[in-house]
Amino acid sequence: MEPTNLTIAEIRNLLASKQASAEELVRAHLAHIETRDKEVRAYLSLSPERALAQARRIDQKIATGETLPPLAGVPTAVKDVILTKGNRTTCASRILESYIAPYDATAVKRLEAAGACVLGKTNCDEFAMGSSTENSGFFTTHNPVDLTRVPGGSSGGSAAAVAAKMATAALGSDTGGSIRQPAAFCGVVGMMGTYGRVSRYGLVAFASSLDHIGPFGRSVRDVALVLQTIAGRDSMDSTSADVPVPDYEAAMERDVRGLKVGVPKEYFKGLNPEIGDNLQKAIDLYAKLGCQIESITLPHTDYAIGCYYIICTAEASSNLARYDGVRYGFRSPEYDGLRDMYRKTRDRGFGAEVKRRIMLGTYVLSSGYYDAYYLKAQKVRTLIARDFLEAFDDVDVIVVPTSPLPPFKLGEKVDDPLQMYLADIYTVTASLAGIPGISVPCGRMRSEPRLPVGMQIFAKHFDEARLLQAARAFEKAGGFTIN
Amino acid sequence: MALTEKDVRYVADLAHLELTEEEVKKFLPQIDSILDYMQKLNELDTTHVEPMAQVTYPAAENPSVRSDAPRKTFTQEEALSNAPDPGGDCFKVPQVIEKE
Numbered sequence: 125m126e127p128t129n130l131t132i133a134e135i136r137n138l139l140a141s142k143q144a145s146a147e148e149l150v151r152a153h154l155a156h157i158e159t160r161d162k163e164v165r166a167y168l169s170l171s172p173e174r175a176l177a178q179a180r181r182i183d184q185k186i187a188t189g190e191t192l193p194p195l196a197g198v199p200t201a202v203k204d205v206i207l208t209k210g211n212r213t214t215c216a217s218r219i220l221e222s223y224i225a226p227y228d229a230t231a232v233k234r235l236e237a238a239g240a241c242v243l244g245k246t247n248c249d250e251f252a253m254g255s256s257t258e259n260s261g262f263f264t265t266h267n268p269v270d271l272t273r274v275p276g277g278s279s280g281g282s283a284a285a286v287a288a289k290m291a292t293a294a295l296g297s298d299t300g301g302s303i304r305q306p307a308a309f310c311g312v313v314g315m316m317g318t319y320g321r322v323s324r325y326g327l328v329a330f331a332s333s334l335d336h337i338g339p340f341g342r343s344v345r346d347v348a349l350v351l352q353t354i355a356g357r358d359s360m361d362s363t364s365a366d367v368p369v370p371d372y373e374a375a376m377e378r379d380v381r382g383l384k385v386g387v388p389k390e391y392f393k394g395l396n397p398e399i400g401d402n403l404q405k406a407i408d409l410y411a412k413l414g415c416q417i418e419s420i421t422l423p424h425t426d427y428a429i430g431c432y433y434i435i436c437t438a439e440a441s442s443n444l445a446r447y448d449g450v451r452y453g454f455r456s457p458e459y460d461g462l463r464d465m466y467r468k469t470r471d472r473g474f475g476a477e478v479k480r481r482i483m484l485g486t487y488v489l490s491s492g493y494y495d496a497y498y499l500k501a502q503k504v505r506t507l508i509a510r511d512f513l514e515a516f517d518d519v520d521v522i523v524v525p526t527s528p529l530p531p532f533k534l535g536e537k538v539d540d541p542l543q544m545y546l547a548d549i550y551t552v553t554a555s556l557a558g559i560p561g562i563s564v565p566c567g568r569m570r571s572e573p574r575l576p577v578g579m580q581i582f583a584k585h586f587d588e589a590r591l592l593q594a595a596r597a598f599e600k601a602g603g604f605t606i607n
Numbered sequence: 608m609a610l611t612e613k614d615v616r617y618v619a620d621l622a623h624l625e626l627t628e629e630e631v632k633k634f635l636p637q638i639d640s641i642l643d644y645m646q647k648l649n650e651l652d653t654t655h656v657e658p659m660a661q662v663t664y665p666a667a668e669n670p671s672v673r674s675d676a677p678r679k680t681f682t683q684e685e686a687l688s689n690a691p692d693p694g695g696d697c698f699k700v701p702q703v704i705e706k707e
Contacts, residue, residue: 222689223689224688224689226681226685226686226688226689227681318664319662319663319664320662320663333662334662359673360673362672362673363662363663365663424651426647427647427648427650427651429644430644430645430646430647430648431648433641433645434645434648441622445622445623448623449691450691450698450700451689451690451691451698452689452690452691453689453691454691455691455692459701461701461702462700462701462702462703463623464625465700465701466623467623467624467625468625470622470623470624470625471624471625471626471627474624476630476633476634479624479626479630479634480634480637480638482622482624483615483618483619483622483624483634483638484638484641484642486618486621486622487614487618487638487642488645490618490621497645499658500648500649500653501645501648502658502659502660503653503656503657503658503659504648504651504653504656505658505659506656506657506658506659507651507653507656509659541637541641542637542640542641542644545641558662558663558664585664
């Protein structure tokens with residue numbers, strides 16, 4: 125038994141049969157992190173006392189013969205944009221370098237109530253803005269599959285931690301692809317539920333109409349179990365949906381024979397041909413499983429990047445106004461009056477990408493430009509959402525690549541922000557429409573160094589069960605190692 | 608399009624960002640090219656399209672909000688725990704009102 129290569133169910137069985145203790149599992153992970161994280165650098169901070177205290181509580185339950193909660197003893201990592209009470213929560217930004225969260229995010233509360241052991245906080249792009257984790261204000265994370273490459277972003281640390289077995293599961297956040305793309309880059313499973321499926325209370329806001337908290341895992345079941353735990357209405361987040369959470373674990377084992385799988389042509393142009401080949405193998409596999417493959421069109425796909433980067437930057441410019449040195453975080457030590465304090469604090473505390481997005485957002489919301497940019501983008505958003513609604517009249521799920529390109533080299537794209545943005549083309553659409561999306565491993569690139577390829581599945585609002593069903597069938601049929 | 612340095616400084620000012628000269632010069636072409644790219648949306652006729660103001664779908668018939676009743680939240684100490692200039696029972700900031 126390799127303690128760092130277990131599934132949630134395997135952990136549960138080991139603990140219940142007393143073959144291992146929760147404390148042993150946590151310690152095994154902490155020991156592995158000590159060596160492996162020197163090269164991967166997934167974690168910004170560790171919380172060994174918190175994890176061990178939780179582990180001891182679980183071990184106590186085992187000793188007294190109590191039924192174990194669903195995520196008992198599961199070593200879990202949490203992206204550092206999600207608040208963990210009493211622990212540093214920095215959003216990978218110097219402006220929050222010493223911020224200690226005064227409360228737990230609802231998702232964290234639910235994880236811990238289910239027995240999960242929070243090992244620490246993972247690195248990310250600053251304030252979740254980026255697609256490579258290179259925008260972290262502290263250091264960058266390396267892809268465990270190839271350390272010279274990016275793990276993806278913005279939840280690169282969480283994806284890398286799970287891929288490198290430094291956590292069994294992790295929480296990330298996804299605004300325009302920030303869970304799904306790093307999952308693809310690191311070869312793990314990452315899921316974003318419907319907007320409102322998981323409470324955002326305790327998620328540091330980037331773009332409030334696009335932000336989601338979601339799980340990473342090494343298997344579809346693990347991701348389903350974490351989602352099961354964190355999903356559901358929260359009175360502290362009025363945008364969280366009052367929609368019941370079905371039994372995902374049961375639903376996902378259903379046969380996919382007869383499932384209608386839509387393949388939109390707009391997602392298959394301009395992508396790396398080896399990625400295209402793997403996706404074609406995946407589609408063929410679905411056909412073999414008895415699914416009905418249908419060619420569909422999502423005609424407004426090409427406008428999604430422009431739409432996304434207007435809306436998310438506008439919302440970010442508003443959400444990040446609170447970092448002004450007044451109530452928390454960094455305050456510039458010298459200043460000449462209040463306004464100067466704001467200006468120096470923000471200029472010194474924020475990194476370049478954050479400043480860029482704040483300025484873009486301020487511009488598109490400013491007087492004279494609001495109608496031309498923001499209002500226009502909101503209307504285009506309706507068109508993009510409508511594309512999906514209409515598609516789901518005909519098909520049950522949609523299958524697309526996660527990224528048009530494989531994990532790139534560290535430093536390769538830092539000088540051209542627009543090029544970085546354009547690579548989000550396959551993930552921003554689901555965020556704009558508010559529908560759920562999952563990325564699963566879909567083989568490797570044919571050429572060395574055989575980098576991971578990811579496949580995305582979309583379903584309609586609140587149809588996570590069907591999404592997980594399609595993902596599980598693919599996994600069972602060997603899709604993760606399709607080549 | 609042609610964004611100018613004056614535009615960048617104006618926007619930075621609105622956002623309470625004090626940019627260095629170097630930053631203004633670096634950001635200008637980047638922001639310009641991104642704004643230029645966004646012009647693409649003008650290819651679409653959105654005359655009869657409603658903006659997507661709400662993402663929660665389907666919108667609930669009776670959206671539930673929690674009752675407007677006072678509850679225990681943070682103690683004063685907790686609320687002040689991250690204050691950059693600690694030691695008071697309020698957040699200490701530079702003088703806001705200018706004296707004559």
